Amino acid sequence: xxxxxxxxxxxxxAVLAALVERPRHPYEIAAVLRxxxxxxxxxxxxxxxxxxxxxxxxxxxxxxxESARQGRRPERxxxxxxxxxxxxxxxxxxELVAVPEREQPRFEAGLSxxxxxxxxxxxxxxxxxxxxxxxxxxxxxAALAGHAREVPRIFLIEAEYDLAVREAEATWVRGLLDxxxxxxxxxxxxWRAWHETGAVPPEWAALAERGAEPHRDPAALAERGAEPHRDPAALAERGxxxx
Amino acid sequence: xxxxxxxxxxxxxAVLAALVERPRHPYEIAAVLRxxxxxxxxxxxxxxxxxxxxxxxxxxxxxxxESARQGRRPERxxxxxxxxxxxxxxxxxxELVAVPEREQPRFEAGLSxxxxxxxxxxxxxxxxxxxxxxxxxxxxxAALAGHAREVPRIFLIEAEYDLAVREAEATWVRGLLDxxxxxxxxxxxxWRAWHETGAVPPEWAALAERGAEPHRDPAALAERGAEPHRDPAALAERGxxxx
DNA sequence: CCCCGATTACTCGTAGACGAGTATACGGCC
DNA sequence: GGCCGTATACTCGTCTACGAGTAATCGGGG
Numbered sequence: 001x002x003x004x005x006x007x008x009x010x011x012x013x014a015v016l017a018a019l020v021e022r023p024r025h026p027y028e029i030a031a032v033l034r035x036x037x038x039x040x041x042x043x044x045x046x047x048x049x050x051x052x053x054x055x056x057x058x059x060x061x062x063x064x065x066e067s068a069r070q071g072r073r074p075e076r077x078x079x080x081x082x083x084x085x086x087x088x089x090x091x092x093x094x095e096l097v098a099v100p101e102r103e104q105p106r107f108e109a110g111l112s113x114x115x116x117x118x119x120x121x122x123x124x125x126x127x128x129x130x131x132x133x134x135x136x137x138x139x140x141x142a143a144l145a146g147h148a149r150e151v152p153r154i155f156l157i158e159a160e161y162d163l164a165v166r167e168a169e170a171t172w173v174r175g176l177l178d179x180x181x182x183x184x185x186x187x188x189x190x191w192r193a194w195h196e197t198g199a200v201p202p203e204w205a206a207l208a209e210r211g212a213e214p215h216r217d218p219a220a221l222a223e224r225g226a227e228p229h230r231d232p233a234a235l236a237e238r239g240x241x242x243x
Numbered sequence: 244x245x246x247x248x249x250x251x252x253x254x255x256x257a258v259l260a261a262l263v264e265r266p267r268h269p270y271e272i273a274a275v276l277r278x279x280x281x282x283x284x285x286x287x288x289x290x291x292x293x294x295x296x297x298x299x300x301x302x303x304x305x306x307x308x309e310s311a312r313q314g315r316r317p318e319r320x321x322x323x324x325x326x327x328x329x330x331x332x333x334x335x336x337x338e339l340v341a342v343p344e345r346e347q348p349r350f351e352a353g354l355s356x357x358x359x360x361x362x363x364x365x366x367x368x369x370x371x372x373x374x375x376x377x378x379x380x381x382x383x384x385a386a387l388a389g390h391a392r393e394v395p396r397i398f399l400i401e402a403e404y405d406l407a408v409r410e411a412e413a414t415w416v417r418g419l420l421d422x423x424x425x426x427x428x429x430x431x432x433x434w435r436a437w438h439e440t441g442a443v444p445p446e447w448a449a450l451a452e453r454g455a456e457p458h459r460d461p462a463a464l465a466e467r468g469a470e471p472h473r474d475p476a477a478l479a480e481r482g483x484x485x486x
Numbered sequence: 487c488c489c490c491g492a493t494t495a496c497t498c499g500t501a502g503a504c505g506a507g508t509a510t511a512c513g514g515c516c
Numbered sequence: 517g518g519c520c521g522t523a524t525a526c527t528c529g530t531c532t533a534c535g536a537g538t539a540a541t542c543g544g545g546g
Contacts, residue, residue, distance in 0.1 A: 009502085010352050017356045027525050038355075041347040047504040050526070055502085076525065089359055096353025097360075098368040100376050100412075103348060104284045109253050110339025111401040112281075113260045116332055117340075125341040133343050151450060152430030158354040161415055168411030169343075172404055187395030207394060252532085270495050290534040293496070298532085319495070 005092060006059040011045075012052045013096075014038055016061065016081060016089040023065045023080035026053050053079060061085035107169070118195040119188060123180050126173055133170045137163070248335060249302040254288075255295045256339075257281055259304065259324060259332040266308045266323035269296050296322060304328035350412070361438040362431060366423050369416055376413045380406065 005012075018029045030044050038044075056062045062079040081089070107129075114122055144159050153160075179185040190201040248255075261272045273287050281287075299305045305322040324332070350372075357365055387402050396403075422428040433444040 010347065010349070011503095013352055013356060017359065020359060025525085030525095041345060041351075045504055046526075047506090047528090048502085051502065051504085089356070093353055093356050093359055094364075094368055096349050097357065097365065098371040098375075100372055100379060100409075101349050102284060104253060105346060105408075106253070106339050106344050108284075108401045108404055109256055110336055111404055113256060113332070113336050114340065114400065115397075116260065116263060116336055121337075122340065125337055128341040129343055132341075136343060152433070152446075153428055154358075154430030154434055155450070157357065157419065158351045161351055161354055161412075164415040165348075165408060165411055166343075168408055169404075172407040176400065185397055187397030190395070191397055203395075207398070268495085273495095288534055289496075290498090290536090291532085294532070294534085 005088070007052060007055045007061065009048070009052055011042065011048055012056060013089070013092060015049070015052055015056065016085055016092075019062060019079060019081040019085070020089070023078050025076040025078045026050055027076070029053075056085065059084075061088050115191065119180065119192050123177065126177055126180070130170060130173050130177065133166065133173065137166055137170065140166070248331070250295060250298045250304065252291070252295055254285065254291055255299060256332070256335060258292070258295055258299065259328055259335075262305060262322060262324040263329070263332070266321050268319040268321045269293055270319070272296075299328065302327075304331050358434065362423065362435050366420065369420055369423070373413060373416050373420065376409065376416065380409055380413065383409070 014033055015029055018024060018032050024032065026049055030046075030049055033039060033044060053062065057064065057079065060082055062085050063082050065078045065080045117125070140159070140163055144156060144163065147156055147159070176185075180188065183189075190204060193199075194201055194204075257276055258272055261267060261275050267275070269292055273289075273292055276282060276287060296305065300307065300322065303325055305328050306325050308321045308323045360368070383402070383406055387399060387406065390399055390402070419428075423431065426432075433447060436442075437444055437447075
C-alpha cells in the first residue's frame with residue numbers, strides 16, 4: 001500500500017490544495033500557505049517550492065496559465081490545477097486519511113537509544129520534556145480556543161488532532177516517569193548498575209549481539225576488545241511486528 | 244532550539260548507536276539494525292547507509308579502524324565510534340528526549356485538506372482508518388506481549404510509546420466519527436451544501452482568500468473566474484500558534 | 487567437483503531538498 | 517523628488533537521499 005506518488009513531497013500536497021480555489025503563481029502560493037499557518041509545521045523552503053511546482057508541471061498535475069510581467073517585476077508564471085492534478089489531490093487525500101502509516105517520530109528514535117544515558121539523567125530529561133510539553137499544550141489550547149471564535153470547528157480538526165495526540169504523549173511520559181522514580185520498571189536496576197560499573201549485566205550480554213556476525217568471522221572475533229569501550233553498550237531495540 | 248546536526252539523518256543516530264558496543268563495518272551495522280527491528284520503521288536504504296557513514300567519517304564522528312579483505316570479498320572497512328561521535332550521540336539523544344518537536348504526521352496533512360472530499364466520503368475513509376488502526380493495534384499489542392516474555396520492559400519503551408500514541412489516535416478518530424455521524428460538528432452543513440451545489444457558502448468566502456494578493460493586483464483580479472473552478476475550494480487551514 | 491542460488495558487501499548515477507543569493511519594485515518620509 | 521527599507525519573485529549550486537546495479541563468496545545438491 002501507499003504507492004509512491006509522482007511527486008511525493010507533502011509540500012506538493014499543500015501546493016495542489018492551494019490551487020484548487022484558483023490559479024496562482026508560486027510566490028502567491030507561499031503567501032497563502034503562510035497565511036494559513038502551514039509554515040508553522042514546515043517553514044517555507046523556497047528552493048523546494050519552485051522545484052516542487054516544476055515537478056508538478058512536469059507530471060502534468062499543474063499547468064502554466066500565463067507568464068506575465070506587470071510593472072517590471074521579475075516574470076511571474078501563474079499555474080492552474082489540471083484535471084490530473086485534481087484527481088491526484090483527491091486520491092492522495094483519500095490515502096492519507098484512510099491508511100494509517102507507520103512513522104518514525106523523533107522522540108521514538110530518542111527513546112530507542114535512551115540506554116546511552118544514565119538512568120538519572122534520562123529521568124531528568126523526561127521531566128524537562130514533560131514541562132515543555134505542558135507549556136506547548138497550554139499555548140496550543142489557547143490558540144485553538146481563540147481560533148474557534150473566528151472559524152467553524154471543521155477548519156480546526158488537524159489542530160484538535162495534534163492536541164489530542166500530544167496530550168496522550170504527555171500522559172505516557174508521566175507514566176514512564178512514575179515507573180522510573182518508583183523503580184517499578186523491570187530492568188532498571190541492571191541499567192543503573194551497568195552505567196555505574198561499566199559492565200554489561202550478564203542477562204543482557206546475549207541480547208546485545210543479536211544479528212551481528214552472520215558468517216562468524218574469526219578476524220572479527222579477534223579484533224573484539226582491541227578498542228576498550230569505556231561505555232556500556234546501547235540498549236538493544238527490537239521489532240514491534242511479528243515475523 | 245534543535246540546532247541542526249552535522250549529520251542530521253536519524254539513520255545516523257542508529258549507526259552511532261550500533262557502534263557503541265564495538266566497531267563494525269557498514270554491512271554489519273545494517274544487519275544489527277535489521278535484527279533489532281529498526282527496519283520495520285525505516286526499511287534500510289543502502290545508498291543512505293553508506294552516504295551517512297561517509298558523512299559521519301567526514302565530520303570525525305566515526306573513524307575507519309581497518310580496511311581488510313578476508314577471503315577475497317570486496318573490501319570491508321570497519322568503523323569505530325570516536326570520542327566526538329560518542330559525545331554527539333549522547334548530546335543528540337538528550338535533545339531528542341528533552342525537547343518536544345513539532346512534527347508533521349502524514350495524517351495531519353491529510354486532515355488539513357480533508358475539505359477536497361465530500362463529507363460522506365470522508366466519513367467512510369475515516370471508518371476505514373479506524374478499522375486498520377484497530378488491526379494494527381491488536382497486532383502490536385500481541386507482538387509486545389510476546390517480546391515482554393523475552394526481554395525486560397526497559398527494552399520495549401519505544402514500542403509502548405508508539406502503542407499509546409496510536410491508541411490515542413484511534414480514540415480521537417472515533418470521536419470525530421461520532422460528531423460527523425450525528426452532525427454535531429459545526430460547519431458540517433455548509434461543507435455538505437458546498438459539495439452538493441458547488442457554491443462556496445457565503446460565510447466562508449472571505450476565509451478562503453486569506454493571504455492572497457498582498458499587493459492587490461488588478462490583473463489577478465481580472466483573471467479570476469477565467470478558469471471556472473468546478474470544484475469547491477479547499478477548506479482553509481490556519482495556524483495553531485498565536486503570534 | 488562443479489554449478490546455482492543466496493548472501494555479502496558495496497558503487498554509482500540520478501533525482502530531490504534546500505539555503506543563500508539576486509534583482510526589481512513599491513511606498514513612505516523627509 | 518530622491519532615498520531607503522521592505523516586500524516581491526525567483527535562480528543557482530551544493531549537498532543529500534536513495535534505488536538499481538555489480539561483483540565476489542559461500543554452501544549445498546546433483
